[in-house]
Amino acid sequence: xxxxxxxxxxxxxxxxxxxxxxxxxxxxxxxxxxxxxxxxxxxxxxxxxxxxxxxxxxxxxxxxxxxxxxxxxxxxxxxxxxxxxxxxxxxxxxxxxxxxxxxxxxxxxxxxxxxxxxxxxxxxxxxxxxxxxxxxxxxxxxxxxxxxxxxxxxxxxxxxxxxxxxxxxxxxxxxxxxxxxxxxxxxxxxxxxxxxxxxxxxxxxxxxxxxxxxxxxxxxxxxxxxxxxxxxxxxxxxxxxxxxxxxxxxxxxxxxxxxxxxxxxxxxxxxxxxxxxxxxxxx
Amino acid sequence: xxxxxxxxxxxxxxxxxxxxxxxxxxxxxxxxxxxxxxxxxxxxxxxxxxxxxxxxxxxxxxxxxxxxxxxxxxxxxxxxxxxxxxxxxxxxxxxxxxxxxxxxxxxxxxxxxxxxxxxxxxxxxxxxxxxxxxxxxxxxxxxxxxxxxxxxxxxxxxxxxxxxxxxxxxxxxxxxxxxxxxxxxxxxxxxxxxxxxxxxxxxxxxxxxxxxxxxxxxxxxxxxxxxxxxxxxxxxxxxxxxxxxxxxxxxxxxxxxxxx
Numbered sequence: 001x002x003x004x005x006x007x008x009x010x011x012x013x014x015x016x017x018x019x020x021x022x023x024x025x026x027x028x029x030x031x032x033x034x035x036x037x038x039x040x041x042x043x044x045x046x047x048x049x050x051x052x053x054x055x056x057x058x059x060x061x062x063x064x065x066x067x068x069x070x071x072x073x074x075x076x077x078x079x080x081x082x083x084x085x086x087x088x089x090x091x092x093x094x095x096x097x098x099x100x101x102x103x104x105x106x107x108x109x110x111x112x113x114x115x116x117x118x119x120x121x122x123x124x125x126x127x128x129x130x131x132x133x134x135x136x137x138x139x140x141x142x143x144x145x146x147x148x149x150x151x152x153x154x155x156x157x158x159x160x161x162x163x164x165x166x167x168x169x170x171x172x173x174x175x176x177x178x179x180x181x182x183x184x185x186x187x188x189x190x191x192x193x194x195x196x197x198x199x200x201x202x203x204x205x206x207x208x209x210x211x212x213x214x215x216x217x218x219x220x221x222x223x224x225x226x227x228x229x230x231x232x233x234x235x236x237x238x239x240x241x242x243x244x245x246x247x248x249x250x251x252x253x254x255x256x257x258x259x260x261x262x263x264x265x266x267x268x269x270x271x272x273x274x275x276x277x278x279x280x281x282x283x
Numbered sequence: 284x285x286x287x288x289x290x291x292x293x294x295x296x297x298x299x300x301x302x303x304x305x306x307x308x309x310x311x312x313x314x315x316x317x318x319x320x321x322x323x324x325x326x327x328x329x330x331x332x333x334x335x336x337x338x339x340x341x342x343x344x345x346x347x348x349x350x351x352x353x354x355x356x357x358x359x360x361x362x363x364x365x366x367x368x369x370x371x372x373x374x375x376x377x378x379x380x381x382x383x384x385x386x387x388x389x390x391x392x393x394x395x396x397x398x399x400x401x402x403x404x405x406x407x408x409x410x411x412x413x414x415x416x417x418x419x420x421x422x423x424x425x426x427x428x429x430x431x432x433x434x435x436x437x438x439x440x441x442x443x444x445x446x447x448x449x450x451x452x453x454x455x456x457x458x459x460x461x462x463x464x465x466x467x468x469x470x471x472x473x474x475x476x477x478x479x480x481x482x483x484x485x486x487x488x489x490x491x492x493x494x495x496x497x498x499x500x501x502x503x504x505x506x507x508x509x510x511x512x513x514x515x516x517x518x519x520x521x522x523x524x525x526x527x528x529x530x531x532x533x534x535x536x537x538x539x540x541x542x543x
Binding site: 074077078081082084085087088089090091092093094095096097099143147156193195197198199200201215216217218219227229231246248250253256257260263264266267268270271274275276 | 399400401402403405406446447449450451453454455457458461462464465466468469470471472473474475477479480482483484485486487489490492493495496497498499500520523528531532533535536
Protein backbone atom coordinates (compact mmCIF):
# COMPACT_ATOMS: atom_id res chain seq x y z
CA UNK A 1 0.00 0.00 0.00
CA UNK A 2 2.83 2.37 0.92
CA UNK A 3 4.56 1.68 -2.41
CA UNK A 4 1.29 2.31 -4.24
CA UNK A 5 0.79 5.62 -2.41
CA UNK A 6 4.38 6.61 -3.21
CA UNK A 7 3.86 5.89 -6.94
CA UNK A 8 0.56 7.80 -6.85
CA UNK A 9 2.31 10.85 -5.37
CA UNK A 10 5.15 10.60 -7.91
CA UNK A 11 2.58 10.37 -10.71
CA UNK A 12 0.76 13.46 -9.35
CA UNK A 13 4.08 15.35 -9.20
CA UNK A 14 4.89 14.30 -12.77
CA UNK A 15 1.46 15.39 -14.02
CA UNK A 16 1.78 18.75 -12.24
CA UNK A 17 5.28 19.24 -13.69
CA UNK A 18 4.10 18.48 -17.24
CA UNK A 19 1.00 20.68 -16.78
CA UNK A 20 3.12 23.47 -15.32
CA UNK A 21 5.64 23.34 -18.18
CA UNK A 22 2.87 23.23 -20.80
CA UNK A 23 1.00 26.15 -19.21
CA UNK A 24 4.08 28.35 -19.00
CA UNK A 25 5.20 27.58 -22.57
CA UNK A 26 1.69 28.15 -23.99
CA UNK A 27 1.35 31.42 -22.04
CA UNK A 28 4.75 32.56 -23.30
CA UNK A 29 3.92 31.70 -26.92
CA UNK A 30 0.43 33.26 -26.85
CA UNK A 31 0.96 36.29 -24.61
CA UNK A 32 4.68 37.10 -24.88
CA UNK A 33 6.49 38.24 -21.72
CA UNK A 34 4.60 38.70 -18.46
CA UNK A 35 3.00 42.20 -18.31
CA UNK A 36 4.94 43.32 -15.24
CA UNK A 37 3.99 47.00 -15.52
CA UNK A 38 0.29 46.14 -15.13
CA UNK A 39 0.88 44.91 -11.59
CA UNK A 40 2.47 48.01 -10.07
CA UNK A 41 1.11 49.55 -6.85
CA UNK A 42 -1.69 49.29 -5.77
CA UNK A 43 -2.72 46.30 -7.92
CA UNK A 44 0.20 44.15 -6.68
CA UNK A 45 -0.90 44.75 -3.05
CA UNK A 46 -4.47 43.80 -3.91
CA UNK A 47 -3.40 40.58 -5.71
CA UNK A 48 -0.97 39.76 -2.88
CA UNK A 49 -3.74 40.10 -0.27
CA UNK A 50 -6.08 37.98 -2.41
CA UNK A 51 -3.37 35.31 -2.87
CA UNK A 52 -2.63 35.14 0.86
CA UNK A 53 -6.34 34.95 1.68
CA UNK A 54 -6.84 32.13 -0.83
CA UNK A 55 -3.89 30.16 0.55
CA UNK A 56 -5.15 30.58 4.14
CA UNK A 57 -8.61 29.37 3.12
CA UNK A 58 -7.17 26.40 1.21
CA UNK A 59 -4.93 25.54 4.18
CA UNK A 60 -7.87 25.58 6.60
CA UNK A 61 -9.83 23.31 4.26
CA UNK A 62 -6.87 20.94 3.72
CA UNK A 63 -8.77 17.92 5.04
CA UNK A 64 -11.20 18.14 2.09
CA UNK A 65 -8.89 19.70 -0.47
CA UNK A 66 -6.45 17.46 -2.41
CA UNK A 67 -4.59 20.46 -3.88
CA UNK A 68 -3.84 21.81 -0.39
CA UNK A 69 -2.65 18.41 0.77
CA UNK A 70 -0.35 18.17 -2.24
CA UNK A 71 1.05 21.66 -1.60
CA UNK A 72 1.88 20.55 1.95
CA UNK A 73 3.58 17.32 0.82
CA UNK A 74 7.29 16.51 0.52
CA UNK A 75 6.73 15.86 -3.18
CA UNK A 76 5.68 19.50 -3.60
CA UNK A 77 8.91 20.60 -1.84
CA UNK A 78 11.04 18.43 -4.14
CA UNK A 79 9.08 19.60 -7.17
CA UNK A 80 9.35 23.30 -6.32
CA UNK A 81 13.09 22.96 -5.64
CA UNK A 82 13.59 20.93 -8.83
CA UNK A 83 11.90 23.55 -11.02
CA UNK A 84 13.94 26.23 -9.21
CA UNK A 85 17.11 24.29 -10.14
CA UNK A 86 15.88 23.96 -13.74
CA UNK A 87 15.21 27.70 -13.80
CA UNK A 88 18.72 28.44 -12.46
CA UNK A 89 20.36 26.18 -15.06
CA UNK A 90 18.27 27.60 -17.92
CA UNK A 91 18.93 31.24 -16.99
CA UNK A 92 22.58 30.39 -16.32
CA UNK A 93 23.00 29.15 -19.88
CA UNK A 94 21.30 32.14 -21.53
CA UNK A 95 23.43 34.98 -22.82
CA UNK A 96 20.83 37.62 -21.96
CA UNK A 97 18.35 36.03 -19.55
CA UNK A 98 14.92 37.56 -19.26
CA UNK A 99 13.24 37.35 -15.87
CA UNK A 100 9.81 38.48 -17.07
CA UNK A 101 9.02 35.34 -19.07
CA UNK A 102 6.06 33.22 -18.02
CA UNK A 103 8.19 30.17 -17.02
CA UNK A 104 10.22 32.37 -14.62
CA UNK A 105 7.16 34.13 -13.17
CA UNK A 106 5.15 30.92 -12.74
CA UNK A 107 8.12 29.06 -11.21
CA UNK A 108 8.66 31.73 -8.55
CA UNK A 109 4.89 31.96 -7.97
CA UNK A 110 4.70 28.17 -7.43
CA UNK A 111 7.70 28.20 -5.07
CA UNK A 112 6.25 31.12 -3.08
CA UNK A 113 2.85 29.42 -2.84
CA UNK A 114 4.45 26.23 -1.57
CA UNK A 115 6.57 28.08 1.04
CA UNK A 116 3.42 29.92 2.18
CA UNK A 117 1.63 26.60 2.79
CA UNK A 118 4.67 25.18 4.59
CA UNK A 119 4.98 28.25 6.83
CA UNK A 120 1.29 28.05 7.79
CA UNK A 121 1.75 24.45 8.89
CA UNK A 122 5.26 24.61 10.29
CA UNK A 123 5.47 27.76 12.39
CA UNK A 124 3.70 25.98 15.24
CA UNK A 125 4.52 22.35 14.42
CA UNK A 126 8.28 22.40 13.72
CA UNK A 127 9.21 20.81 17.04
CA UNK A 128 12.75 21.35 18.28
CA UNK A 129 13.78 23.51 15.32
CA UNK A 130 10.99 26.11 15.37
CA UNK A 131 13.32 29.13 15.36
CA UNK A 132 15.39 27.73 12.52
CA UNK A 133 12.31 26.76 10.57
CA UNK A 134 10.69 30.19 10.97
CA UNK A 135 13.88 32.16 10.20
CA UNK A 136 14.66 30.14 7.07
CA UNK A 137 11.16 29.75 5.63
CA UNK A 138 9.67 33.12 6.59
CA UNK A 139 12.96 34.80 5.63
CA UNK A 140 12.89 33.10 2.21
CA UNK A 141 9.23 33.99 1.79
CA UNK A 142 9.97 37.65 2.56
CA UNK A 143 13.14 37.93 0.44
CA UNK A 144 11.73 36.07 -2.57
CA UNK A 145 8.28 37.63 -2.12
CA UNK A 146 9.68 41.18 -1.97
CA UNK A 147 11.57 40.53 -5.22
CA UNK A 148 8.50 39.01 -6.87
CA UNK A 149 5.64 41.24 -5.70
CA UNK A 150 7.81 44.35 -5.58
CA UNK A 151 9.33 43.92 -9.06
CA UNK A 152 6.62 46.02 -10.80
CA UNK A 153 7.32 48.94 -8.40
CA UNK A 154 11.09 48.85 -8.92
CA UNK A 155 12.44 51.68 -11.08
CA UNK A 156 16.02 51.60 -12.37
CA UNK A 157 17.25 54.59 -14.36
CA UNK A 158 20.62 55.52 -15.82
CA UNK A 159 22.01 58.91 -16.68
CA UNK A 160 25.33 60.52 -17.54
CA UNK A 161 26.24 63.33 -15.11
CA UNK A 162 27.99 66.17 -16.96
CA UNK A 163 29.22 69.59 -15.77
CA UNK A 164 25.74 71.05 -16.31
CA UNK A 165 22.44 70.24 -14.53
CA UNK A 166 20.11 67.74 -16.16
CA UNK A 167 17.09 65.71 -15.05
CA UNK A 168 17.04 63.43 -18.07
CA UNK A 169 17.44 59.69 -17.42
CA UNK A 170 16.76 56.42 -19.24
CA UNK A 171 15.27 53.09 -18.25
CA UNK A 172 17.23 49.90 -18.91
CA UNK A 173 15.05 49.45 -22.00
CA UNK A 174 16.16 52.89 -23.27
CA UNK A 175 12.93 54.81 -22.56
CA UNK A 176 13.38 58.45 -21.59
CA UNK A 177 12.26 59.60 -18.11
CA UNK A 178 12.59 62.89 -16.23
CA UNK A 179 13.78 62.97 -12.63
CA UNK A 180 12.04 65.34 -10.16
CA UNK A 181 15.48 66.88 -9.46
CA UNK A 182 18.63 67.71 -11.41
CA UNK A 183 22.01 65.98 -11.34
CA UNK A 184 25.28 67.76 -12.09
CA UNK A 185 28.90 66.61 -12.01
CA UNK A 186 31.01 68.88 -9.80
CA UNK A 187 34.31 66.98 -10.06
CA UNK A 188 35.68 63.54 -10.89
CA UNK A 189 38.90 61.90 -9.73
CA UNK A 190 40.46 58.63 -10.83
CA UNK A 191 43.47 56.50 -9.90
CA UNK A 192 44.81 53.97 -12.37
CA UNK A 193 47.20 51.05 -12.11
CA UNK A 194 50.31 50.66 -14.29
CA UNK A 195 48.30 48.79 -16.94
CA UNK A 196 45.75 51.64 -17.12
CA UNK A 197 42.94 49.81 -15.29
CA UNK A 198 41.06 52.05 -12.83
CA UNK A 199 41.78 51.11 -9.21
CA UNK A 200 39.68 53.87 -7.65
CA UNK A 201 37.31 56.54 -8.92
CA UNK A 202 35.08 59.04 -7.18
CA UNK A 203 32.55 61.66 -8.35
CA UNK A 204 31.30 64.77 -6.57
CA UNK A 205 27.69 65.13 -7.73
CA UNK A 206 25.27 67.99 -7.10
CA UNK A 207 21.81 66.58 -6.34
CA UNK A 208 19.02 68.96 -5.29
CA UNK A 209 21.60 71.71 -4.50
CA UNK A 210 23.50 69.32 -2.24
CA UNK A 211 26.95 68.04 -3.19
CA UNK A 212 27.40 64.33 -2.53
CA UNK A 213 30.38 62.06 -2.94
CA UNK A 214 29.80 58.86 -4.90
CA UNK A 215 32.09 55.83 -5.13
CA UNK A 216 31.52 52.26 -6.31
CA UNK A 217 30.00 50.29 -3.39
CA UNK A 218 29.07 53.55 -1.63
CA UNK A 219 25.66 54.70 -2.93
CA UNK A 220 23.81 57.77 -1.66
CA UNK A 221 20.38 57.17 -0.10
CA UNK A 222 18.25 60.10 -1.32
CA UNK A 223 15.09 58.75 0.28
CA UNK A 224 14.20 55.58 2.19
CA UNK A 225 13.46 53.77 -1.06
CA UNK A 226 15.79 55.51 -3.52
CA UNK A 227 19.55 55.20 -3.87
CA UNK A 228 21.95 56.85 -6.29
CA UNK A 229 24.93 54.82 -7.52
CA UNK A 230 28.14 55.59 -9.37
CA UNK A 231 28.47 52.71 -11.82
CA UNK A 232 30.98 53.84 -14.42
CA UNK A 233 32.50 56.81 -16.20
CA UNK A 234 33.33 57.91 -19.72
CA UNK A 235 34.76 60.65 -21.88
CA UNK A 236 32.64 62.73 -24.28
CA UNK A 237 33.76 63.39 -27.90
CA UNK A 238 34.97 66.82 -26.61
CA UNK A 239 37.31 65.16 -24.14
CA UNK A 240 35.15 65.97 -21.12
CA UNK A 241 34.88 63.36 -18.38
CA UNK A 242 31.38 62.33 -17.27
CA UNK A 243 30.07 59.95 -14.58
CA UNK A 244 27.52 57.22 -15.26
CA UNK A 245 24.90 57.39 -12.52
CA UNK A 246 22.21 54.87 -11.70
CA UNK A 247 19.08 55.77 -9.75
CA UNK A 248 17.26 52.83 -8.18
CA UNK A 249 13.89 53.27 -6.50
CA UNK A 250 12.89 50.05 -4.76
CA UNK A 251 10.11 50.51 -2.17
CA UNK A 252 10.19 46.82 -1.20
CA UNK A 253 13.95 46.73 -0.48
CA UNK A 254 13.56 46.77 3.32
CA UNK A 255 11.30 43.75 3.26
CA UNK A 256 13.88 41.93 1.11
CA UNK A 257 16.73 43.01 3.43
CA UNK A 258 14.80 41.78 6.51
CA UNK A 259 14.18 38.45 4.76
CA UNK A 260 17.86 38.08 3.83
CA UNK A 261 19.00 38.85 7.40
CA UNK A 262 16.49 36.30 8.75
CA UNK A 263 17.84 33.76 6.26
CA UNK A 264 21.43 34.43 7.39
CA UNK A 265 20.36 33.91 11.01
CA UNK A 266 18.56 30.70 9.96
CA UNK A 267 21.68 29.48 8.13
CA UNK A 268 23.72 30.10 11.29
CA UNK A 269 21.26 27.97 13.25
CA UNK A 270 21.52 25.32 10.53
CA UNK A 271 25.25 25.18 11.30
CA UNK A 272 24.83 25.28 15.10
CA UNK A 273 21.97 22.77 15.39
CA UNK A 274 22.96 20.46 12.52
CA UNK A 275 20.71 17.81 10.98
CA UNK A 276 17.75 16.16 12.62
CA UNK A 277 18.26 12.45 13.18
CA UNK A 278 17.47 10.82 9.83
CA UNK A 279 20.05 8.04 9.67
CA UNK A 280 18.96 4.84 11.39
CA UNK A 281 22.32 4.34 13.11
CA UNK A 282 21.78 7.43 15.23
CA UNK A 283 18.36 6.53 16.52
CA UNK B 284 58.27 37.31 -2.40
CA UNK B 285 54.80 36.36 -3.59
CA UNK B 286 53.67 33.89 -6.22
CA UNK B 287 57.26 33.25 -7.37
CA UNK B 288 58.01 31.21 -4.21
CA UNK B 289 54.68 29.38 -4.31
CA UNK B 290 55.94 26.15 -6.02
CA UNK B 291 58.57 25.55 -3.30
CA UNK B 292 56.22 26.58 -0.49
CA UNK B 293 53.41 24.40 -1.89
CA UNK B 294 55.78 21.43 -2.27
CA UNK B 295 56.69 21.61 1.45
CA UNK B 296 53.00 21.92 2.41
CA UNK B 297 52.07 18.98 0.19
CA UNK B 298 54.86 16.76 1.58
CA UNK B 299 53.65 17.47 5.13
CA UNK B 300 49.97 16.96 4.21
CA UNK B 301 50.59 13.79 2.18
CA UNK B 302 52.76 12.23 4.93
CA UNK B 303 50.08 13.02 7.52
CA UNK B 304 47.32 11.70 5.25
CA UNK B 305 49.21 8.46 4.49
CA UNK B 306 49.92 7.86 8.21
CA UNK B 307 46.21 8.43 8.90
CA UNK B 308 45.13 6.09 6.09
CA UNK B 309 47.46 3.27 7.26
CA UNK B 310 46.66 3.61 10.96
CA UNK B 311 43.69 1.90 12.57
CA UNK B 312 42.75 4.60 15.06
CA UNK B 313 43.18 8.36 15.20
CA UNK B 314 46.87 9.11 14.95
CA UNK B 315 48.52 12.06 16.73
CA UNK B 316 51.35 12.28 14.16
CA UNK B 317 48.91 12.41 11.27
CA UNK B 318 46.99 15.22 12.96
CA UNK B 319 50.18 17.12 13.84
CA UNK B 320 51.60 16.89 10.29
CA UNK B 321 48.32 17.97 8.71
CA UNK B 322 48.10 20.83 11.19
CA UNK B 323 51.61 21.92 10.16
CA UNK B 324 50.60 21.79 6.49
CA UNK B 325 47.54 23.93 7.25
CA UNK B 326 49.67 26.45 9.17
CA UNK B 327 52.09 26.52 6.21
CA UNK B 328 49.25 27.21 3.78
CA UNK B 329 47.81 29.89 6.07
CA UNK B 330 51.28 31.44 6.28
CA UNK B 331 51.52 31.71 2.49
CA UNK B 332 48.06 33.31 2.28
CA UNK B 333 49.00 35.80 5.02
CA UNK B 334 52.29 36.63 3.25
CA UNK B 335 50.46 37.10 -0.07
CA UNK B 336 47.92 39.37 1.67
CA UNK B 337 50.78 41.60 2.93
CA UNK B 338 52.67 41.61 -0.39
CA UNK B 339 49.60 42.36 -2.54
CA UNK B 340 48.34 44.98 -0.04
CA UNK B 341 44.84 43.59 -0.48
CA UNK B 342 42.99 40.38 0.48
CA UNK B 343 44.11 37.57 -1.87
CA UNK B 344 40.56 36.66 -2.85
CA UNK B 345 40.13 38.22 -6.25
CA UNK B 346 41.52 36.04 -9.02
CA UNK B 347 40.71 32.41 -9.78
CA UNK B 348 44.23 31.50 -8.60
CA UNK B 349 43.63 33.18 -5.26
CA UNK B 350 40.25 31.51 -4.70
CA UNK B 351 41.87 28.15 -5.58
CA UNK B 352 44.50 28.88 -2.93
CA UNK B 353 41.80 29.37 -0.28
CA UNK B 354 39.98 26.30 -1.52
CA UNK B 355 43.11 24.15 -1.12
CA UNK B 356 43.61 25.59 2.37
CA UNK B 357 40.01 24.94 3.45
CA UNK B 358 40.08 21.43 1.91
CA UNK B 359 42.97 20.53 4.21
CA UNK B 360 41.06 22.07 7.15
CA UNK B 361 37.83 20.22 6.25
CA UNK B 362 39.74 16.94 5.78
CA UNK B 363 41.42 17.25 9.18
CA UNK B 364 38.12 18.25 10.81
CA UNK B 365 36.31 15.23 9.32
CA UNK B 366 39.17 12.91 10.33
CA UNK B 367 39.29 14.23 13.88
CA UNK B 368 35.53 14.31 14.34
CA UNK B 369 34.42 11.08 12.59
CA UNK B 370 37.71 9.16 12.33
CA UNK B 371 37.57 8.45 8.58
CA UNK B 372 41.18 7.47 8.14
CA UNK B 373 41.25 7.91 4.34
CA UNK B 374 39.35 11.24 4.09
CA UNK B 375 42.55 13.29 4.59
CA UNK B 376 44.16 11.43 1.67
CA UNK B 377 41.21 12.35 -0.57
CA UNK B 378 41.12 15.98 0.54
CA UNK B 379 44.92 16.26 0.17
CA UNK B 380 44.81 14.86 -3.39
CA UNK B 381 41.99 17.31 -4.24
CA UNK B 382 43.90 20.22 -2.64
CA UNK B 383 47.00 19.10 -4.59
CA UNK B 384 45.11 19.25 -7.89
CA UNK B 385 44.16 22.89 -7.24
CA UNK B 386 47.71 23.75 -6.13
CA UNK B 387 49.12 22.22 -9.36
CA UNK B 388 46.62 24.22 -11.45
CA UNK B 389 47.87 27.38 -9.69
CA UNK B 390 51.48 26.50 -10.50
CA UNK B 391 50.87 25.71 -14.18
CA UNK B 392 48.55 28.72 -14.75
CA UNK B 393 50.59 31.65 -13.40
CA UNK B 394 48.83 34.19 -15.70
CA UNK B 395 45.88 34.36 -13.34
CA UNK B 396 47.92 36.24 -10.75
CA UNK B 397 47.13 39.92 -10.86
CA UNK B 398 47.89 42.52 -8.19
CA UNK B 399 45.14 45.05 -8.89
CA UNK B 400 41.84 45.12 -7.04
CA UNK B 401 39.12 46.70 -9.13
CA UNK B 402 36.75 49.23 -7.49
CA UNK B 403 33.75 46.84 -7.50
CA UNK B 404 35.69 44.49 -5.18
CA UNK B 405 36.75 47.20 -2.71
CA UNK B 406 34.06 46.47 -0.16
CA UNK B 407 33.73 45.23 3.42
CA UNK B 408 31.71 42.33 2.00
CA UNK B 409 34.60 41.06 -0.14
CA UNK B 410 36.50 38.99 2.45
CA UNK B 411 33.49 37.42 4.27
CA UNK B 412 31.66 36.66 1.02
CA UNK B 413 34.52 34.88 -0.76
CA UNK B 414 36.17 33.17 2.22
CA UNK B 415 32.85 31.80 3.52
CA UNK B 416 32.08 30.51 0.02
CA UNK B 417 35.48 28.81 -0.25
CA UNK B 418 35.02 27.19 3.16
CA UNK B 419 31.60 25.87 2.16
CA UNK B 420 33.00 24.56 -1.16
CA UNK B 421 35.63 22.54 0.70
CA UNK B 422 33.08 21.05 3.15
CA UNK B 423 30.77 20.16 0.28
CA UNK B 424 33.80 18.72 -1.55
CA UNK B 425 34.39 16.38 1.41
CA UNK B 426 30.67 15.48 1.49
CA UNK B 427 30.92 14.65 -2.23
CA UNK B 428 33.94 12.39 -1.70
CA UNK B 429 32.09 10.52 1.06
CA UNK B 430 28.88 10.35 -1.01
CA UNK B 431 30.78 8.77 -3.92
CA UNK B 432 31.95 5.99 -1.58
CA UNK B 433 28.50 5.74 0.06
CA UNK B 434 26.92 5.07 -3.34
CA UNK B 435 28.73 1.76 -3.54
CA UNK B 436 29.10 0.86 0.13
CA UNK B 437 26.41 1.49 2.74
CA UNK B 438 27.64 2.70 6.10
CA UNK B 439 25.42 4.48 8.63
CA UNK B 440 28.31 6.33 10.26
CA UNK B 441 29.40 7.61 6.87
CA UNK B 442 25.86 8.73 6.06
CA UNK B 443 25.78 10.65 9.34
CA UNK B 444 29.08 12.35 8.54
CA UNK B 445 27.82 13.25 5.05
CA UNK B 446 24.67 14.76 6.51
CA UNK B 447 26.61 16.84 9.03
CA UNK B 448 29.09 18.02 6.40
CA UNK B 449 26.18 18.82 4.10
CA UNK B 450 24.38 20.88 6.76
CA UNK B 451 27.52 22.80 7.67
CA UNK B 452 28.48 23.27 4.01
CA UNK B 453 24.97 24.40 3.09
CA UNK B 454 24.86 26.81 6.05
CA UNK B 455 28.09 28.50 4.90
CA UNK B 456 27.05 28.34 1.23
CA UNK B 457 23.82 30.15 2.18
CA UNK B 458 25.67 32.76 4.22
CA UNK B 459 28.09 33.32 1.31
CA UNK B 460 25.24 33.69 -1.16
CA UNK B 461 23.21 36.01 1.09
CA UNK B 462 26.14 38.26 2.00
CA UNK B 463 26.74 38.42 -1.77
CA UNK B 464 23.18 39.64 -2.33
CA UNK B 465 23.57 42.36 0.35
CA UNK B 466 26.82 43.40 -1.32
CA UNK B 467 25.18 43.40 -4.77
CA UNK B 468 22.56 45.86 -3.50
CA UNK B 469 25.32 48.25 -2.40
CA UNK B 470 27.35 47.81 -5.59
CA UNK B 471 24.78 47.40 -8.37
CA UNK B 472 21.45 48.41 -6.84
CA UNK B 473 19.80 44.96 -6.91
CA UNK B 474 19.90 42.12 -4.41
CA UNK B 475 19.54 39.60 -7.21
CA UNK B 476 19.81 40.15 -10.95
CA UNK B 477 19.81 36.56 -12.35
CA UNK B 478 23.27 37.04 -13.76
CA UNK B 479 24.85 33.75 -15.04
CA UNK B 480 26.81 33.24 -11.80
CA UNK B 481 23.78 34.03 -9.65
CA UNK B 482 21.61 31.64 -11.67
CA UNK B 483 24.11 28.81 -11.20
CA UNK B 484 24.28 29.71 -7.49
CA UNK B 485 20.50 29.18 -7.30
CA UNK B 486 20.85 25.83 -9.09
CA UNK B 487 23.61 24.75 -6.66
CA UNK B 488 21.70 25.92 -3.59
CA UNK B 489 18.52 24.25 -4.85
CA UNK B 490 20.26 20.89 -5.38
CA UNK B 491 21.70 20.88 -1.86
CA UNK B 492 18.29 21.90 -0.50
CA UNK B 493 16.74 18.96 -2.38
CA UNK B 494 19.33 16.69 -0.74
CA UNK B 495 18.50 17.82 2.83
CA UNK B 496 14.76 17.61 2.10
CA UNK B 497 15.19 14.13 0.57
CA UNK B 498 17.12 12.74 3.56
CA UNK B 499 14.18 12.07 5.93
CA UNK B 500 12.31 10.13 3.23
CA UNK B 501 15.03 8.12 1.51
CA UNK B 502 17.99 7.65 3.86
CA UNK B 503 16.73 4.45 5.45
CA UNK B 504 15.29 3.01 2.24
CA UNK B 505 16.61 1.48 -0.98
CA UNK B 506 16.24 4.94 -2.56
CA UNK B 507 19.17 6.43 -0.62
CA UNK B 508 21.10 6.57 -3.91
CA UNK B 509 18.86 9.55 -4.80
CA UNK B 510 20.26 11.48 -1.84
CA UNK B 511 23.89 10.75 -2.72
CA UNK B 512 23.34 11.39 -6.43
CA UNK B 513 21.80 14.78 -5.62
CA UNK B 514 24.90 15.67 -3.58
CA UNK B 515 27.10 14.73 -6.57
CA UNK B 516 24.92 16.82 -8.91
CA UNK B 517 25.11 19.70 -6.42
CA UNK B 518 28.90 19.54 -6.52
CA UNK B 519 28.87 19.59 -10.34
CA UNK B 520 26.60 22.67 -10.30
CA UNK B 521 28.98 24.21 -7.75
CA UNK B 522 31.91 23.76 -10.17
CA UNK B 523 29.85 25.45 -12.89
CA UNK B 524 29.06 28.33 -10.53
CA UNK B 525 32.65 28.72 -9.41
CA UNK B 526 34.61 28.58 -12.69
CA UNK B 527 32.56 26.60 -15.24
CA UNK B 528 30.54 29.65 -16.28
CA UNK B 529 33.73 31.30 -17.55
CA UNK B 530 33.57 28.85 -20.47
CA UNK B 531 29.90 29.51 -21.28
CA UNK B 532 28.59 32.14 -23.71
CA UNK B 533 26.52 33.59 -20.84
CA UNK B 534 29.78 34.72 -19.16
CA UNK B 535 30.15 37.42 -21.84
CA UNK B 536 27.27 39.41 -20.34
CA UNK B 537 28.00 38.49 -16.71
CA UNK B 538 28.76 41.19 -14.18
CA UNK B 539 30.94 38.70 -12.26
CA UNK B 540 33.82 38.80 -14.72
CA UNK B 541 36.69 39.87 -12.48
CA UNK B 542 37.82 36.41 -11.40
CA UNK B 543 39.11 34.92 -14.66
